[in-house]
Amino acid sequence: MKDQNFNKAKNWFENLRNQLIKTVSDIDGLEFAETEWKHRHEGGGTMAKIKGKVIEKGGINVSTVSGKFNAEMQARIPGTKTDPRYQATGISVVLHPLSPKIPSMHFNTRFLMTTENWFGGGMDITPCLEFNPLDEYHDGLKNICNKYNANKYKEFKKWCDDYFYLPHRNEPRGAGGIFFDYLKNNWDNDFEFIIEIGKYFHDFVKKTLLDFKNEKWSDSDKNKQLIKRSRYAEFNLLHDRGTKFGLETGGNIDAILMSMPPLAKWD
């Protein structure tokens, strides 16, 4: 039963990956380059990277790995006290568009199995100019979260705002979205929520790229984007849990730093 759920999650992440790759490359006109990698324990993943005409730099990664957590991780990860084994499967996406009219878009969802099992993930965007469908974007997330559980949107939104924050600049990284972890209420409902969020991200990416890719921008717009991206780089190197964990544990450097902006400016 458990393994069946794991496979369902894995299949959905791979399915979503394929949809996203098709949608983004159809709009961009250029293809993703794929690289397979192996995990140092068991399993591995596929990085798909685009350096395109609409997406200046983008990565869509899926991975399915298993192994045993070390003592430090056992202390932090639920359900590993008596048994350090884990299986994990997930999808992670970062898109940095060339146009400053289009926000950077970030998304990930994952399923973890130890003696417990749960979903985690989130979605957030980083505009550098006024982004007009912003209320619509937040409302869409609100609807999905509140359909899942009437109290969750507020919690998931705050988690995102708190997480993507640069204390040394007293400013948020972007416009936020949602962030969640340890979802383990009712598996079918949780999985349904994960699917909804994935579909929402896909549709948001598609609509946003199509609506804004032909909008003109000025040098001053581009300059604002380059400066905003330096804050994005600061966040990832100073605060992002995944990046820090990856760098400290000697993970695949290309996969870990896939999220870094293509070009960033410190004024």
Added chain:
Amino acid sequence: MKDQNFNKAKNWFENLRNQLIKTVSDIDGLEFAETEWKHRHEGGGTMAKIKGKVIEKGGINVSTVSGKFNAEMQARIPGTKTDPRYQATGISVVLHPLSPKIPSMHFNTRFLMTTENWFGGGMDITPCLEFNPLDEYHDGLKNICNKYNANKYKEFKKWCDDYFYLPHRNEPRGAGGIFFDYLKNNWDNDFEFIIEIGKYFHDFVKKTLLDFKNEKWSDSDKNKQLIKRSRYAEFNLLHDRGTKFGLETGGNIDAILMSMPPLAKWD
């Protein structure tokens, strides 16, 4: 006697600052913009920043501050166990040239007084292309260090190589130089060494800018520079002690991040 030494050090750092500002702006053609700032305890400093034609982004900062270290710092800083008071004076310079033919150049020297007193500092460069006077550059440092103490060059060079290293990329930040701390042998000799290093940095900057500022470069050269600068940014945010300390203790963000490259590329 002690205060007299402190003032001698402070005057030298300010004198060197003035020389550097004159030399760099004469060559660049543009002026530095100066900002005075106050320390949260006592004292303050002057940041001088250039966004020029030869130096794409450069900062020359001097500061003289005093105060009391907190318990955490007392545990780390010599001579503060029984008395937490300190005085510090120093100069810090980072120059990021526009041309990829010219290395980024970094230098700092400082004098600290607690119940003990000592000098620290260093100089290193980050070329992104082959930089031909590299042996000459290292030899110059070697001569100055070995004049100060026959065994010190090897030690100071290794300290620099060990410090400016990116473990996650298995690569050095740049071409190295020297790095030293806790110099407290003979004050006059130590100070003489500090002056020699400062003069050497000034002359190296002047000669390098004059020799290379008119050399042509290609788009491919520029691309290499932008990528090299992303490693520079990674080092500063992930590893640099001064940057981390400044960000964690809520220092002046502009002064702390003055060293960040003007434009950096993650491929």
